[in-house]
Amino acid sequence: MPGVDAPESKVDLLIIGAGPAGMMAAAWAAHTGIKARIIDKRNTKIFTGQADGLQCRTLEIFESLGFADRVWKEANHMIEFSMWNPGPDGKLRRDDRVPDSPIGISRWHESVLHQGRIERFFLDNIGKYSRENGNEFSVERGVLPLEIELEEGAVEDDAAWPVKVKVRHLSEEEASPEQHEKADGVSDGLFRSNLAPDDTEELQRRTSGMEGREEVIRAKYVVGCDGAHSWTRRQLGYKLEGEPTDYIWGVLDIVPITDFPDIRNRCSVHSESSGSLMVIPRENSLVRLYVQVNEIKPDAETGRADRSKITPELILKSAQKVLAPYKLEYKHCSWWTAYQIGQRVGTNFSKNERIFLAGDAVHTHSPKAGQGMNVSMQDTYNLGWKIAHVVQGKAPRSILKTYQSERRRIAQDLINFDHKFSRLFSGRPAKDAADEAGVSMEEFKRVFLQGAMFASGLSVDYGRSMLIAKEGSAKEQGDGTEVESAAVKVVGNQALCKAASIGMRFPSFQVLNQSGARPWPFQVWLKSDGRYRVVLFAGNVKEPEQRQRVDKWCEEAEKSGSWLKKYTPAGATIDSVIEILTIHSAPRVDCNLLEDFPDLLHPMRPNYMGWDYNKVFVDDASYHDGHGEAYKNYGVDPVKGCVVAVRPDGYTGFIGELEDVEGLSNYFAGCLLPASKASNGS
């Protein structure tokens, strides 16, 4: 056992692993200002290759953090999906074209940019916000976790740091994994792929007894984002359930020289008898090919393939066979790897809601649907604000159970989808209707189109819980975890805002700023800063009766002990825990911010920094960008409006009438703790 005298430090949140899932957890820590550290045993970030697909919902999340624009500018936007299959003569032909992202669901579409750039944007964002919020931190590399221990008696103690993690700061040499680098400088990804066991234990053995600084980190919370071979998961003794398959796939990132017409479209290509491939057009003229490699079979006993036999030349050869008679060559390859499909889900997503697992540590699947990086980041996007709220004393620990109920259910759905999609994609195309061993291309198309909505990330529909006030059983709608609020059962009135399904992300339509007439996609104002939002659809405030309802609603909110005042610490600005954003439906030019809207809806900013002009919006025609038709699109009555509570991660939690102050109060009673109990964490 290493020395007991290793220096100790305390932290609200320790994140193990600095891939996209870990970075997203760190982003929440930075944006909410809690004290966090993020460690990774490797000594550099990713520079190329790896994951690359970014779905609509992921881009929306990036926007709420402030860097979607950087992705959107550099990424290749995937517009069209082409399906190539053997025709009746057995020859390859384009069977169909469809839009890659379903039309009308988001301002963003699926885009492709390599993981290294995404990590870069995260690093910049984490640095900026953690600095601004007073707890600056950045990724600590070459830090290897050695031991993790949970003091179980203290798990419910808000004042405790019950997780003890011993880490070792490696030397540069120790921290560099063997990269299987070829003479021409192309890095393969095998050292981190699903084929190769990851190197944590090996590294640990190698560094045992060697010189190097050790440190004990006492954390309130730990999130293990350390990949498919998660050290954290293994320490907790949790399993991934599922099976590998027989299919071996190679991945090549190349600049192709080819006469294949759709090389700049996303394509599925099923050959008659030489397997399948997928084309993913990338940034910087790159194209990623996912290629079925039939030459390498898994070992009959272990079920695993011998990775050393797979080379880029072999992958190219397989691709050439699939694409024949089209030609394919390349001079430039920036990255390659190989993997064996396996669909697995973790049995547990947390230990006592103190140590959590996220990303590949709790779900693995094939990469071809472009889901991996997205679902992994969305795990910690779901979790991070909840931990921050609990650490800050804003929320009860009970909300942390919703992480597993919400995300394990998503992981299960993902695995089911991937199982279906992979099978259809890897199978030999049916020769005709009678060929039952083959895959029907009609079925493939149907599954792809159904899957596109799922793949976008926008079909996520979290089940009932203290955070989601909808009908039904919390247990059945989640993964079985009990997440019903102990308080009064609240159910929102879905009919008042038909397009904002309770449990799904609050959708975005164009509105105008009342005061400056600038059009905004409303979602831009749902920033990831840890605040709940109450969207007041104020209706037509120029109708005296409706104006009275709005006035009354504001009066109720201003009362001592209201759903708003109760959670706002004394001395803090009124919008520090719950922010009210207003969308009204009266003609913009007939309204005047100060006259037509109570002060609560545009409060004076601290230090006499003027009225807040960015809280009241209107559903009206813009000069340059048309009419957002927000009331119509949200499905809200344009005269009477309604009230919608939106979680800090953008999911709709509650909907009610302006008069349903009790419902709103009951909703927040399940999510938040009264401010008197608020403390600052550490």
Added chain:
Amino acid sequence: MPGVDAPESKVDLLIIGAGPAGMMAAAWAAHTGIKARIIDKRNTKIFTGQADGLQCRTLEIFESLGFADRVWKEANHMIEFSMWNPGPDGKLRRDDRVPDSPIGISRWHESVLHQGRIERFFLDNIGKYSRENGNEFSVERGVLPLEIELEEGAVEDDAAWPVKVKVRHLSEEEASPEQHEKADGVSDGLFRSNLAPDDTEELQRRTSGMEGREEVIRAKYVVGCDGAHSWTRRQLGYKLEGEPTDYIWGVLDIVPITDFPDIRNRCSVHSESSGSLMVIPRENSLVRLYVQVNEIKPDAETGRADRSKITPELILKSAQKVLAPYKLEYKHCSWWTAYQIGQRVGTNFSKNERIFLAGDAVHTHSPKAGQGMNVSMQDTYNLGWKIAHVVQGKAPRSILKTYQSERRRIAQDLINFDHKFSRLFSGRPAKDAADEAGVSMEEFKRVFLQGAMFASGLSVDYGRSMLIAKEGSAKEQGDGTEVESAAVKVVGNQALCKAASIGMRFPSFQVLNQSGARPWPFQVWLKSDGRYRVVLFAGNVKEPEQRQRVDKWCEEAEKSGSWLKKYTPAGATIDSVIEILTIHSAPRVDCNLLEDFPDLLHPMRPNYMGWDYNKVFVDDASYHDGHGEAYKNYGVDPVKGCVVAVRPDGYTGFIGELEDVEGLSNYFAGCLLPASKASNGS
């Protein structure tokens, strides 16, 4: 005379002054890769205040350089312009609202962001591109020009460095101008305003005889962008012609606390008898107020006002009088200044086309139309690529004369506009139709609306020259400078592409990438990299006859000595001097890049980096973003198409039929030198 032994260095381009005009000149040097230096006598960049208005055309230019997105994200977008005037009862009321930027002219609208941010984006951009292009440089601060000398006998010698500039590298202390900083940290802008004479000579006197490094810079070309009190202009003995006026204006950048309803709109406010003000809503809750200060009058003899009497309190007091009965207060002021309107234009914009003047050095006017920074940057945007072409041996020196003919004419137009606008803005509103001494508010509105198109920067229409093949007299359409090509007179056929007026910037409509279906505003592909572009409207390439015309056009271009081959150096890629971009009108799904378009239109990239998939576009419906109707909007025949030559700065130079190879050849004969004469400058 300072020592003759000062060290000497050589440079293609020396830029004096690192404000926006200087930065834009430097950006061209960076994007074209010529050897440049940019010096400024101050030791820091601007951090706040100063110019802030950014017009449509400026944003288009920023996009072509690669940083419009950064501006667009941080800037306040100005959407509405409100006019407040006294009503019949003498009380202030909103008379009218109009869109601030004319509708439909650009994807961009007028935006506001302080100069310090613009300089930041330029610095980053110049660093990136000068590094990539192999001649890295950045702004050298605290460098004071002492002497400038032009060897007149060598001005026409391409191999010479005829300009000798002696500079002094100041110490930190020497380079810091006295900033009139108040105790509360608010910086006023007076040390750099029009009221205060600039400090060049004073600094020069102070540093004479002191320790410090001197250096002689031998330059092929010099651009003086050193402001209204330009040292460069004075050394050349050139004058600004025009007069100051009696109007004194104060400028306050504050976070206002006010009940004035339109504080987040751009407004003109004419009070009955207390003068006028303009409201410019800014980024970060700031509002800029331009306020007429009637308390301070110019000295009867000098015509200049005593700046020491103007304080922010005085400006606020004036503003309060104009806005009454609305209240106005503030706690936070980030910057303030005062100026006296003066409309002046330089007599000469260059000395022998070796030393140029740009920006405030050759035109001064009131800032309220938001033109200053824009017109100044557009001066050097016009000039920079021309200098680069001549330095690189691509173009004859004769093209440099077009700088004065094009930009001095613009400056004259600007001064005329500003004179009219300022007079209407500063005047007392007419009480009624009979009140001839007062300003008619109807006339004010008319001039504003007419002016909005001018202000956008999109009405710029360069006169005939060797670079602009249109009808008419070069002398009459410019400022009188002789810029007719010595070669055959070429006149483009305007009727073939009605919306791309020869002499105006090539407009932008949405097209799709043929190969990936991604929609693009076409302008995105007109990057500022120094290349001419030939836009081939290829028409319907699926019609055999039209396809033959396209094939024939490509064959002509591929011939030795063609308009394309003649200017492309041996060994360089075919698109290195003139890039062909194609927009066709056949249905996208019927076309195949390799089969339907000759290789010339999508050439193989060097080092076998694949076919170029970013050169052929189609006018077709997109999946998510509608139909650009590009042929209709450009006014081009959708079957027969046409050919448009676009200058490196995005202005339409020539239009012809596909068969008019002679016209195209003659056009380029006036702009470019055959490649055999090309050299690399320095």
